[in-house]
Amino acid sequence: MNAGPLTFLGILASVSASWFGMVFMPQLQLGGEQPQEIAETGQMYPSRRAGLAEQGAEVYRANGCYYCHTQQVSQDSSDFDISLTDVGAKRGDLGRVLQDVRPDLAQAATLRALGTLPTTLKSFDREFTEYFTNLLGGAGAKISVERVTNEAPKPAPGQPEEARFGITISALGANAEAVAGVVRRMRPSLGIPSAPVVLARGISKEQADDLSKRLQAAGAKVQVTMNLRGVDMDRGWGRRRSVAADYLYDHPVMVGSRRMGPDLSNIGDRQPSRAWHMAHLYNPRSTMSEESPAGVDSLMPAYPYLFTRRPRQQAHHEGHSGHSDAIHLVGGDYDIVPKPEAEALVAYLLSLKSGPGVFEAPIPKAPSAQAPSKPAAAAVTPSAANAPAAGKTPTVK
Amino acid sequence: MSGSTIAEPIAPETGVVPAGAVAATPAESDASCRLPVALMLVSAAVWVFLAGVCGLLASVKLHSGGFLSACPTMTYGRLYAAATSSFLYGFALQAGLGTAVWLMARTSAARLRNPLATAIGAAFWNLGVTVGVVGILAGHNTGYEWLEFPGQALLLLFVSFAVVAVQALLTFHDRGSGESEPSQWYLIAGLFAFPWALSAAGALLLCQPVRGVVQIAVHTWFSSNLLLLVLTPMGIAALLHFVPLLTNRSLASRSLAGFSLAVLMLCGGWAGLNLSAPLPAWLVAASMAAGTLVMIPALGTLVNLRRTLAGGIRSVEAQGPARFFGFSAVALLVAGVVTGLISFPVVNRTIQLTFFGVAVRSLWLYAFFGMAAFGAIYHILPRLAGCDWPSSGMLNLHFWLAALGTIPTIGVVAAGGFIQGHEMAKLAVPFSEVIRLSMPALRFSTLGDLLLLAGHAALLGNICLMCRSLCRAKCAVLCGCEGMQARGAGGTR
Numbered sequence: 026m027n028a029g030p031l032t033f034l035g036i037l038a039s040v041s042a043s044w045f046g047m048v049f050m051p052q053l054q055l056g057g058e059q060p061q062e063i064a065e066t067g068q069m070y071p072s073r074r075a076g077l078a079e080q081g082a083e084v085y086r087a088n089g090c091y092y093c094h095t096q097q098v099s100q101d102s103s104d105f106d107i108s109l110t111d112v113g114a115k116r117g118d119l120g121r122v123l124q125d126v127r128p129d130l131a132q133a134a135t136l137r138a139l140g141t142l143p144t145t146l147k148s149f150d151r152e153f154t155e156y157f158t159n160l161l162g163g164a165g166a167k168i169s170v171e172r173v174t175n176e177a178p179k180p181a182p183g184q185p186e187e188a189r190f191g192i193t194i195s196a197l198g199a200n201a202e203a204v205a206g207v208v209r210r211m212r213p214s215l216g217i218p219s220a221p222v223v224l225a226r227g228i229s230k231e232q233a234d235d236l237s238k239r240l241q242a243a244g245a246k247v248q249v250t251m252n253l254r255g256v257d258m259d260r261g262w263g264r265r266r267s268v269a270a271d272y273l274y275d276h277p278v279m280v281g282s283r284r285m286g287p288d289l290s291n292i293g294d295r296q297p298s299r300a301w302h303m304a305h306l307y308n309p310r311s312t313m314s315e316e317s318p319a320g321v322d323s324l325m326p327a328y329p330y331l332f333t334r335r336p337r338q339q340a341h342h343e344g345h346s347g348h349s350d351a352i353h354l355v356g357g358d359y360d361i362v363p364k365p366e367a368e369a370l371v372a373y374l375l376s377l378k379s380g381p382g383v384f385e386a387p388i389p390k391a392p393s394a395q396a397p398s399k400p401a402a403a404a405v406t407p408s409a410a411n412a413p414a415a416g417k418t419p420t421v422k
Numbered sequence: 423m424s425g426s427t428i429a430e431p432i433a434p435e436t437g438v439v440p441a442g443a444v445a446a447t448p449a450e451s452d453a454s455c456r457l458p459v460a461l462m463l464v465s466a467a468v469w470v471f472l473a474g475v476c477g478l479l480a481s482v483k484l485h486s487g488g489f490l491s492a493c494p495t496m497t498y499g500r501l502y503a504a505a506t507s508s509f510l511y512g513f514a515l516q517a518g519l520g521t522a523v524w525l526m527a528r529t530s531a532a533r534l535r536n537p538l539a540t541a542i543g544a545a546f547w548n549l550g551v552t553v554g555v556v557g558i559l560a561g562h563n564t565g566y567e568w569l570e571f572p573g574q575a576l577l578l579l580f581v582s583f584a585v586v587a588v589q590a591l592l593t594f595h596d597r598g599s600g601e602s603e604p605s606q607w608y609l610i611a612g613l614f615a616f617p618w619a620l621s622a623a624g625a626l627l628l629c630q631p632v633r634g635v636v637q638i639a640v641h642t643w644f645s646s647n648l649l650l651l652v653l654t655p656m657g658i659a660a661l662l663h664f665v666p667l668l669t670n671r672s673l674a675s676r677s678l679a680g681f682s683l684a685v686l687m688l689c690g691g692w693a694g695l696n697l698s699a700p701l702p703a704w705l706v707a708a709s710m711a712a713g714t715l716v717m718i719p720a721l722g723t724l725v726n727l728r729r730t731l732a733g734g735i736r737s738v739e740a741q742g743p744a745r746f747f748g749f750s751a752v753a754l755l756v757a758g759v760v761t762g763l764i765s766f767p768v769v770n771r772t773i774q775l776t777f778f779g780v781a782v783r784s785l786w787l788y789a790f791f792g793m794a795a796f797g798a799i800y801h802i803l804p805r806l807a808g809c810d811w812p813s814s815g816m817l818n819l820h821f822w823l824a825a826l827g828t829i830p831t832i833g834v835v836a837a838g839g840f841i842q843g844h845e846m847a848k849l850a851v852p853f854s855e856v857i858r859l860s861m862p863a864l865r866f867s868t869l870g871d872l873l874l875l876a877g878h879a880a881l882l883g884n885i886c887l888m889c890r891s892l893c894r895a896k897c898a899v900l901c902g903c904e905g906m907q908a909r910g911a912g913g914t915r
Contacts, residue, residue, distance in 0.1 A: 036611045043691025047643035051636045087561035089499015099698035267700040269635040277565030278637040321854040326498050327491040
């Protein structure tokens with residue numbers, strides 16, 4: 026068997042297939058990507074880095090920073106919140122839906138409505154009146170029953186007028202919740218919490234769709250908001266997942282492949298202090314040590330060669346006391362003056378910021394109604410705390 | 423010496439072996455590729471030692487941030503890049519190329535075409551690697567892992583690889599019989615895939631850079647090509663040739679070897695993307711699926727070798743180079759299975775962006791390919807030199823140092839990477855704590871780097887001893903009577 030040409034053809038075909046899939050198709054799909062206009066700000070994203078930051082990217086590349094730091098934030102999943110914004114007219118239907126979905130909310134709302142006792146629940150026929158009277162009595166409520174006439178529906182001609190009764194609750198007794206449960210069955214509309222209220226958090230898209238359909242059928246207006254979930258974002262490394270647009274002007278693209286150090290996608294947002302970065306580059310242990318809040322010595326290599334050391338006096342002598350750039354380290358007799366490389370590198374690091382929400386990865390905004398989002402806590406608590414947001418699916422009616 | 427083969431260029435195409443075209447004996451094949459192959463294999467041994475030095479320094483710097491920090495050349499990023507690149511291009515590809523040339527000549531029972539051109543190609547290859555490593559240390563790396571050499575060095579590498587590969591393919595063309603061996607199929611794959619991948623990636627990343635994340639796709643494509651379509655076929659070719667040869671059997675199944683190669687070539691180029699890559703979902707999904715399938719060629723090759731050794735591996739006396747091949751074969755199985763496993767999204771989510779990936783790469787590069795290449799060096803060099811290794815003790819020492827060294831550099835690092843990924847997924851654990859927890863593994867891996875470096879020193883020392891004894895023999899021949907006189911004088915002394 027002379028398999029030479031055949032082997033060669035097979036190899037050519039198979040390597041071409043992977044070239045087609047991994048090189049040609051991505052180029053076709055993303056190679057012509059252009060900056061897009063961000064609706065809120067009206068600005069184009071992304072934009073090119075400023076010259077100094079662009080030089081800093083070269084310093085970042087030359088020293089292989091990308092071996093230890095990634096610049097990619099991923100999103101593990103997304104979930105949804107549903108809020109009731111308007112209860113609508115079909116209060117009875119809505120009350121029944123809420124009783125299924127959030128019996129606790131319905132209960133609380135019922136109890137609130139029963140706050141001003143005595144309350145009279147009217148117009149039950151004889152059979153229902155007996156039934157509910159027994160239930161309410163069993164739950165420990167103090168009640169009285171009286172006959173009402175004017176609210177009864179007009180009977181068909183020739184039929185005897187049916188007797189209607191009103192039940193007045195004058196005290197809830199010891200077991201208020203059981204009474205509320207019975208009242209909700211008598212008057213579902215009493216179990217409607219006052220809008221706006223969050224009905225569910227962190228549910229799947231299917232659940233959110235199902236629930237919003239049922240609520241809308243009951244005449245209510247709801248708001249469905251999307252939350253982005255991911256440990257990276259919860260650590261405060263970004264507000265949304267990284268997308269292709271974020272790297273549009275990078276060459277080389279240094280997304281990194283492992284995290285010996287933290288992700289740097291938004292280091293410019295997280296640590297906007299130039300002085301901190303300078304000190305960290307000169308001696309990482311000076312900003313991150315066992316005594317610092319991190320509680321661990323930084324592992325990062327020091328980069329003293331990005332700085333020059335000058336005796337402080339000499340600097341004064343030369344009239345360079347205006348070394349506003351110099352870093353003053355505690356107890357040092359020297360001015361540590363950043364070289365242009367260090368200035369560029371820090372400019373680059375400060376230019377790394379979390380991008381705005383884009384079409385393929387929107388950032389849910391916290392609506393003003395639910396303002397108490399705590400920025401400090403956002404870094405440690407899941408973004409559920411940052412709560413309902415006018416994300417992908419805004420108010421639906 | 424190549425004149426005789428060039429004189430009958432038409433012979434192989436006619437399919438009839440003319441009476442004049444006698445197949446070259448193994449000794450003749452060896453003689454024809456003595457200069458280029460020895461040059462490549464010895465240089466590979468030198469580069470692997472240098473890579474070990476850089477790797478050890480980088481490994482120390484990883485957990486001692488203040489070590490050697492005053493010098494820009496000694497930055498972790500530059501040392502690590504220099505270590506990886508000199509290992510990949512200086513050692514792995516060069517040893518693979520040298521082995522490929524020698525195997526091609528041997529399995530084709532032909533003389534190497536144009537040994538001088540091959541040797542010049544090999545010399546320029548080394549020049550390219552030198553330029554590249556110096557470039558990286560001077561801060562001129564390209565920023566693409568595994569493709570860090572500056573463009574000029576890559577151009578040199580491309581041309582010299584092409585020159586050597588063409589000679590190997592011409593030698594294949596000269597084979598005495600029409601039959602081709604499975605190991606030759608794998609070699610052809612590797613020899614073709616490297617220039618193809620390097621030229622495509624070099625053009626699209628360095629000459630006419632594609633925009634944004636397409637670079638990630640191209641770069642991943644290049645690295646998986648280099649690992650799975652160039653080095654892996656070359657390593658498997660060595661296993662498929664040497665394991666049957668050293669055990670005096672014939673390969674169990676040609677068709678299984680062909681099937682494994684087909685699956686490897688089809689899937690290898692796609693593998694390598696992580697879930698987190700900011701690329702279209704279809705591409706990531708395709709890459710993960712392909713990564714899973716990489717298991718198949720590894721399993722196929724192992725089954726084939728196992729059937730070749732029917733009667734039990736224990737019956738085979740594992741001595742000298744055979745040990746290296748045995749280790750390499752087992753590592754291939756482990757590497758294939760692990761690569762398959764980490765391509766499942768549920769696993770990948772944990773280990774992506776940790777140094778588990780580094781361990782997997784070392785598994786392929788060192789435990790599988792490196793050990794096969796060491797075995798090939800130990801097998802081939804004595805045949806080229808015409809004398810046995812001066813010290814079999816150093817050979818065994820190298821094996822044990824390398825085998826032991828892989829435990830910290832691969833096993834422990836993988837465990838550390840898994841811990842890192844596992845802890846990183848927990849929001850309650852601050853990132854600094856994640857790193858602190860995975861630090862012991864990195865510290866321990868420095869020990870492994872030290873062991874590996876000692877192993878490389880043993881290899882280099884053995885080669886030096888061999889050169890010395892060769893020189894002595896040569897001197898004795900050249901000096902003729904003087905040498906005899908000297909020997910006589912020595913005898914009386």
